[in-house]
Amino acid sequence: MIGVISYLAFFATVAAILAVAVLGLNLQWGNTGLFNGGVAAFFGAGAYGTMILGGPADPLQFGGFELPYPIAFAGGVLLAALVAWAVGILTLRLRHDYLAIATFGVAVALEAVARNAEWLTGGAKGLRGFSRPFEGLITDQFTYNLVFLGFVLAVLIAVYIGLERLVRSPYGRVLRAIREDEVAARALGKNATRLRLEAFVLGSAILGASGALYVSFYAFVSPQDMAPILTFQIWAMLIVGGAGNNRGAVLGAFLIWGAWTSSGFLLAKFAPTSVQIYTGSIQYILIGFVIVGMLLWRPQGLLPERIERTKGTGKGAARVSAPQS
Amino acid sequence: MIQNLLDGILTGSIISLGAIGLTMVMHMLRFANFAYAELLAIGAYAALVFDRVFAALLPMADQAIGPLSLTWSLVVATLGAMVIAGGTAVIIDLLVFKRIRDKADALSMVFASFGMALIIRNVITLIFGLKAELYSNDIVMAMVLSRDPLLLVKPDQIFVLVAAVVLMLIFHIVLSRTSFGYALRAVAENPNLAQVAGVQLSRMVIMVWLIGGAFSAAAGVFYALTNHLSPLIGHNFLLPVFAATIVGGIGSVYGALLGGFIVGIASGLALMILPSGYIPAMPFLIILAVLLVRPQGLFGEAQT
Numbered sequence: 268m269i270g271v272i273s274y275l276a277f278f279a280t281v282a283a284i285l286a287v288a289v290l291g292l293n294l295q296w297g298n299t300g301l302f303n304g305g306v307a308a309f310f311g312a313g314a315y316g317t318m319i320l321g322g323p324a325d326p327l328q329f330g331g332f333e334l335p336y337p338i339a340f341a342g343g344v345l346l347a348a349l350v351a352w353a354v355g356i357l358t359l360r361l362r363h364d365y366l367a368i369a370t371f372g373v374a375v376a377l378e379a380v381a382r383n384a385e386w387l388t389g390g391a392k393g394l395r396g397f398s399r400p401f402e403g404l405i406t407d408q409f410t411y412n413l414v415f416l417g418f419v420l421a422v423l424i425a426v427y428i429g430l431e432r433l434v435r436s437p438y439g440r441v442l443r444a445i446r447e448d449e450v451a452a453r454a455l456g457k458n459a460t461r462l463r464l465e466a467f468v469l470g471s472a473i474l475g476a477s478g479a480l481y482v483s484f485y486a487f488v489s490p491q492d493m494a495p496i497l498t499f500q501i502w503a504m505l506i507v508g509g510a511g512n513n514r515g516a517v518l519g520a521f522l523i524w525g526a527w528t529s530s531g532f533l534l535a536k537f538a539p540t541s542v543q544i545y546t547g548s549i550q551y552i553l554i555g556f557v558i559v560g561m562l563l564w565r566p567q568g569l570l571p572e573r574i575e576r577t578k579g580t581g582k583g584a585a586r587v588s589a590p591q592s
Numbered sequence: 593m594i595q596n597l598l599d600g601i602l603t604g605s606i607i608s609l610g611a612i613g614l615t616m617v618m619h620m621l622r623f624a625n626f627a628y629a630e631l632l633a634i635g636a637y638a639a640l641v642f643d644r645v646f647a648a649l650l651p652m653a654d655q656a657i658g659p660l661s662l663t664w665s666l667v668v669a670t671l672g673a674m675v676i677a678g679g680t681a682v683i684i685d686l687l688v689f690k691r692i693r694d695k696a697d698a699l700s701m702v703f704a705s706f707g708m709a710l711i712i713r714n715v716i717t718l719i720f721g722l723k724a725e726l727y728s729n730d731i732v733m734a735m736v737l738s739r740d741p742l743l744l745v746k747p748d749q750i751f752v753l754v755a756a757v758v759l760m761l762i763f764h765i766v767l768s769r770t771s772f773g774y775a776l777r778a779v780a781e782n783p784n785l786a787q788v789a790g791v792q793l794s795r796m797v798i799m800v801w802l803i804g805g806a807f808s809a810a811a812g813v814f815y816a817l818t819n820h821l822s823p824l825i826g827h828n829f830l831l832p833v834f835a836a837t838i839v840g841g842i843g844s845v846y847g848a849l850l851g852g853f854i855v856g857i858a859s860g861l862a863l864m865i866l867p868s869g870y871i872p873a874m875p876f877l878i879i880l881a882v883l884l885v886r887p888q889g890l891f892g893e894a895q896t
Binding site for chain 2: 364
């Protein structure tokens with residue numbers, strides 16, 4: 268029984284960490300229509316940033332400043348936001364797919380740095396050892412895992428509420444207006460480029476927060492954690508759950524992470540040994556089919572975007588299918 | 593220095609071939625196609641299959657030509673691979689991109705192309721395995737061009753450079769001398785106006801996929817001939833071919849050709865100051881530099 272609860276807590280912790288990332292992507296893609304092709308880069312920036320600031324001192328290594336947890340966490344988030352700002356300021360005023368190419372490029376570049384800059388990132392072996400939050404207070408591992416799950420869920424709920432308030436505010440309506448019709452939004456005097464940049468940086472900061480949580484959970488980070496497949500997983504979660512809908516984003520995170528871990532488990536258990544080394548490839552193909560299939564047959568996702576009428580124009584929410592911006 | 597330059601020119605010719613179709617597709621269909629570079633991998637592996645089949649059927653075709661490791665069966669296999677890759681590009685467009693194009697926006701197509709890239713790459717991994725393959729296991733000695741500074745060139749590399757330039761020249765003649773070439777350029781420049789002038793857009797889209805697929809297949813085979821085959825060819829060439837199209841200006845075929853050489857040579861020269869692990873990031877730096885200085889690229893029209 269304890270084993271089952273332990274596993275469920277472990278599963279829920281990872282899924283909730285990924286759900287934070289999906290919420291960040293939802294602000295970019297779902298609400299503002301920005302294509303982030305390098306989710307893994309911002310997640311990785313958050314993870315490495317937190318680890319370098321808060322990790323243990325190592326004479327062979329830059330970093331390991333052993334800063335208090337909240338500062339390390341904020342540093343990771345800030346690093347992700349800075350990377351997003353640099354990429355965004357160069358690309359957001361151009362044709363929309365430049366952002367896709369540049370974010371994909373930043374993921375390739377940061378992965379190269381993570382793999383090669385040993386003085387900074389530990390290279391392929393990564394960085395390990397991180398004093399996890401509240402670790403000193405609770406000695407029992409089982410209790411600690413539950414407390415940590417509570418901490419992650421609290422962050423998830425805070426991000427969720429914050430984003431819900433944001434997208435329902437006038438600010439959120441402007442973001443959607445830019446997504447739907449940029450010319451019209453500009454005609455109303457909205458600075459589309461600046462608002463896009465703000466949404467992109469904020470979304471990337473949330474992706475960075477997810478990375479920071481991830482490194483706090485595993486107390487370990489390596490280039491493997493920012494491999495391109497992470498970008499695909501986060502996308503699949505968002506598009507299955509429903510782009511533009513924050514509840515959908517969280518639902519998608521738990522569903523896809525469940526499908527991912529159980530498919531890995533089933534392949535490990537029932538596939539012949541000769542196939543085992545290709546487990547990853549089979550899972551990647553499944554993720555690819557989920558993305559393409561959803562786009563073809565149900566682009567609005569399981570929980571479509573809900574656009575509430577502004578107060579005074581009518582009662583209740585008008586359900587519409589996700590608009591094709 | 594000169595060795596890096598030579599290697600860069602060679603890589604550049606391969607990137608240029610890969611970028612020709614991408615720049616046309618990106619301009620005509622208005623989306624960044626992240627599945628495009630997988631056509632290089634499809635071409636390279638299709639040629640591997642054809643080569644093995646031909647060599648088994650006609651053992652005499654499995655003879656190396658002169659000092660090259662290239663065999664006649666691989667030459668024929670490459671032509672077959674160009675057809676296969678072109679056909680695959682058309683089929684993928686009909687099955688996926690056209691259906692999304694008809695009902696959704698360009699960004700959904702970018703999204704779908706990412707998914708297709710993941711599927712193609714891993715299907716290739718499942719069929720051919722993760723390990724690197726070679727067309728020929730014969731050892732071909734590099735020619736020493738000079739001893740001080742040491743300059744080494746393999747005969748295969750010279751062949752690849754010549755073949756790539758010949759393909760580009762043929763394409764140049766088609767573009768500049770035939771009415772099909774005029775139509776193609778017209779569509780690339782302004783799809784709506786070209787339609788008014790009587791160019792059938794849907795047919796041109798198919799032609800562009802066929803041409804792009806064929807050139808990409810050649811690029812894939814050329815890369816595999818001078819290096820090796822791996823399911824990651826597509827992934828590794830994706831950023832370089834994007835960089836080539838952005839440097840040249842999206843929609844400009846000649847820009848893409850020049851852009852390919854610029855990216856190849858810059859990456860080659862960068863090896864002198866950077867460890868090789870950072871080279872995959874080089875095209876990204878080039879993209880950033882172009883976006884900073886001249887976002888429309890060398891030959892592109894200014895866009896907002």
